[in-house]
Amino acid sequence: MTLDIELVHASLLVRRVGDQTLLNQASLRLCAGDRVALVGNSGSGKSLFLRSLAMLEPIDDGQIGWRGHVIAPATAPRYRSRVIYVHQQAADYGGTVEQVLHRPFELAVHRERQFDRDWLVARLETVGRSASFLEKDHQRLSGGERQLVACLRAIQLQPEVLLLDEPTAALDQTAALQVEALVSQWLGESQGHESAMVWVSHDHDQAVRVSNVIYQMQAGELGTFTEQVKEKR
Ligand SMILES: Nc1ncnc2c1ncn2[C@@H]1O[C@H](COP(=O)(O)OP(=O)(O)OP(=O)(O)O)[C@@H](O)[C@H]1O
Numbered sequence: 001m002t003l004d005i006e007l008v009h010a011s012l013l014v015r016r017v018g019d020q021t022l023l024n025q026a027s028l029r030l031c032a033g034d035r036v037a038l039v040g041n042s043g044s045g046k047s048l049f050l051r052s053l054a055m056l057e058p059i060d061d062g063q064i065g066w067r068g069h070v071i072a073p074a075t076a077p078r079y080r081s082r083v084i085y086v087h088q089q090a091a092d093y094g095g096t097v098e099q100v101l102h103r104p105f106e107l108a109v110h111r112e113r114q115f116d117r118d119w120l121v122a123r124l125e126t127v128g129r130s131a132s133f134l135e136k137d138h139q140r141l142s143g144g145e146r147q148l149v150a151c152l153r154a155i156q157l158q159p160e161v162l163l164l165d166e167p168t169a170a171l172d173q174t175a176a177l178q179v180e181a182l183v184s185q186w187l188g189e190s191q192g193h194e195s196a197m198v199w200v201s202h203d204h205d206q207a208v209r210v211s212n213v214i215y216q217m218q219a220g221e222l223g224t225f226t227e228q229v230k231e232k233r
Helices: 046-053 073-082 097-106 117-126 131-135 143-155 173-193 204-210
Strands: 006-017 020-031 035-040 061-066 083-086 161-165 196-200 213-218 221-227
Touching: 006 046, 020 046, 020 061, 020 196, 035 046, 035 204, 046 083, 046 161, 046 196, 061 073, 073 083, 083 143, 097 117, 097 131, 097 143, 117 131, 117 143, 117 173, 143 161, 143 173, 161 173, 173 196, 173 204, 196 204
Parallel strands: 020 221, 035 196, 035 213, 083 161, 161 196
Antiparallel strands: 006 020, 006 061, 213 221
16 A cells, blocks of 8 residues: 655756657656556667666756755765666676675675575575575676566665666566565565655556556656556555
């Protein structure tokens, strides 16, 4: 159920490049418990909007607020550690899966969090992998396995908001459902922690499965949306 606790508020975001307006006054209010699917044609601005929400892209106009406050430059690193963007193509890291998952905890911004191997082993069980998966060479993983690691890497940091940019676009149905299961488990567990997610998808069935509300991006405008009446809202 959606709680009326505002986590992130994007207000009238504008992004121009040359004479093109790539984002045209796009606004979104994300509250605790929200599961948003973002759909729209290729090139409509979904990734740009998501990356802007994560403060990974500059904006020409508009504001992004976090828990009721406009984000100052000094707060941006902390914001990005709590509002985490997962790319559609998982990065290629060196080392074992465990080393890759451990690395974010070495960053100053995540120092208050602790690497939890047992937690990871339990999550891996959800997706049919044993603890030995942690010993695998990350660079030898399949695309689907890499995407699972990318999601685990984000989720283990207990984000407030997870921004998923077509995380299963290159995966088969089985692997896609595993990624969905991981995210769904995280959302279920984190209900008391005030969390929300936005999931960009080209797959309408997936958008329905993962969300309680669907927004549509059209030529940089975040307009119509379909409210889904579901138990999970
Ligand atoms: N940094 C940038 N500079 C210039 N143009 C950009 C930049 N980022 C994105 N664009 C353009 O903005 C438009 C929207 O791109 P975006 O990647 O957000 O689309 P999308 O809706 O996510 O598409 P897809 O579903 O194919 O991933 C595209 O025309 C893209 O070329």
